[in-house]
Amino acid sequence: MHVKRVVIAADDVHTRAWVETGVGALDAAIFYCPVADLESKLLAEPCDLVVADAGDAPERIIALAEGAAGRGSELRLLLLVHPDVLERLRMPVAVTADFVVRGSSAAEVTARVRALLWPGEEVAAHDIVRIDDLTLNLATYQAYLGDTAVEFTYLEYSLFAFLVTHPNRVYSREILLSRVWGTDYFGGARTVDVHVRRVRSKLGPEVSRRLETVRNVGYLRRG
Numbered sequence: 001m002h003v004k005r006v007v008i009a010a011d012d013v014h015t016r017a018w019v020e021t022g023v024g025a026l027d028a029a030i031f032y033c034p035v036a037d038l039e040s041k042l043l044a045e046p047c048d049l050v051v052a053d054a055g056d057a058p059e060r061i062i063a064l065a066e067g068a069a070g071r072g073s074e075l076r077l078l079l080l081v082h083p084d085v086l087e088r089l090r091m092p093v094a095v096t097a098d099f100v101v102r103g104s105s106a107a108e109v110t111a112r113v114r115a116l117l118w119p120g121e122e123v124a125a126h127d128i129v130r131i132d133d134l135t136l137n138l139a140t141y142q143a144y145l146g147d148t149a150v151e152f153t154y155l156e157y158s159l160f161a162f163l164v165t166h167p168n169r170v171y172s173r174e175i176l177l178s179r180v181w182g183t184d185y186f187g188g189a190r191t192v193d194v195h196v197r198r199v200r201s202k203l204g205p206e207v208s209r210r211l212e213t214v215r216n217v218g219y220l221r222r223g
Contacts, residue, residue, distance in 0.1 A: 003135070004028040004117050005046065009038040009061075010053040015080065015102075019051050022109025027128045028117065035061075042068045042075070049117055051078045051109075056085055058099075065095045076116040078109075129164055132206045136161060150202050155180065159192070160199045163211065167223035170214045192219070 006028045010016045016032065023030055028049075033041045035053055042050070042064060052061045058079050065077040077097040081089060091097050098112050129136040135144045141157055143150040152160065159180045163171070171179075173189035181187070196219060200208040210222045 004048045005031065006049045006051060006113070006117075007031045007033060007038070007041060007047045008051045009033050009035045009041070010051075010080070011035055012053065015053050018106055019080070019109055021106040023051065023113055025106075025110045026114055026117070028113075039064050039067075042073070046073060047075055049076045049078060049113065051113070052080065054079045054081050054085070054099075056082050058085060058089060062090075062092045062095070062097070065097070066092050069094045078112055078116060129161075131164065131210060133204065134207045136164060138165070145204055145207070152199070152202065156195055156199050156202075159195050160211075163219060163221040167221045170217050170220045172218040176218065 004027070006023050008016055008019050008023070008030060010019065010032075011034050020030060031041075031047070035055075038050070038052060038061070041047075050061075050065060054061045058081055061079060062077070065075065068075055075095070077092065077095050079089075079097065079099040080102055081099050083101050083103075086101070089099065091099070096116060098116055100109055100112055127138045127140075129138065133146050134150075136142075138161060141154070143152055143157060143160075159176065162176070162180055173192040176192050177187075177189060181191075196211065196213075200211060203211075212220050212222055214220060
């Protein structure tokens with residue numbers, strides 16, 4: 001799954017630490033640059049969100065974000081502003097944006113970043129599981145190898161997700177049937193083997209080797 005890329009543009013070490021605390025609570029990759037280098041940063045590589053210390057001159061940061069949007073970027077913008085800027089603050093039209101007043105809590109930064117990056121479907125960090133190059137989103141039933149979606153069926157995903165979230169423990173086929181298929185399933189236990197083979201066939205070798213067969217017992221996901 002595409003991991004959200006967040007650029008923190010700030011010159012003050014305390015501001016960077018404040019924002020990093022807020023963004024670090026989410027599932028996102030964090031990058032840094034001085035405010036003066038933000039334009040070259042946006043030209044050099046894509047990002048999903050810019051958190052910029054706008055100080056008392058937010059107009060320049062807004063212009064940079066709108067310029068990136070004009071080039072096709074879908075970035076979002078979170079401005080860090082001084083309280084005395086609020087009376088003249090005008091939010092951009094071409095860019096999805098919000099602001100945080102300096103001195104607010106890191107929890108407020110977290111909430112505003114979450115709303116910008118995952119509007120209506122916020123993803124908590126504990127919903128994301130990574131194994132090598134594989135990412136599972138337990139909230140949306142999605143799986144990705146790198147940036148490529150893995151097309152699991154519902155039961156394939158449920159089986160793999162169960163083993164992923166219960167690592168280093170062997171589960172018999174009967175227990176897996178009960179936990180994944182449900183107590184009202186009357187098919188044979190070998191259906192687990194079929195689904196494990198299908199799951200392995202859709203994973204790269206580095207991930208599928210973690211899904212081990214324990215002879216005469218069942219399966220485990222090696223942590």
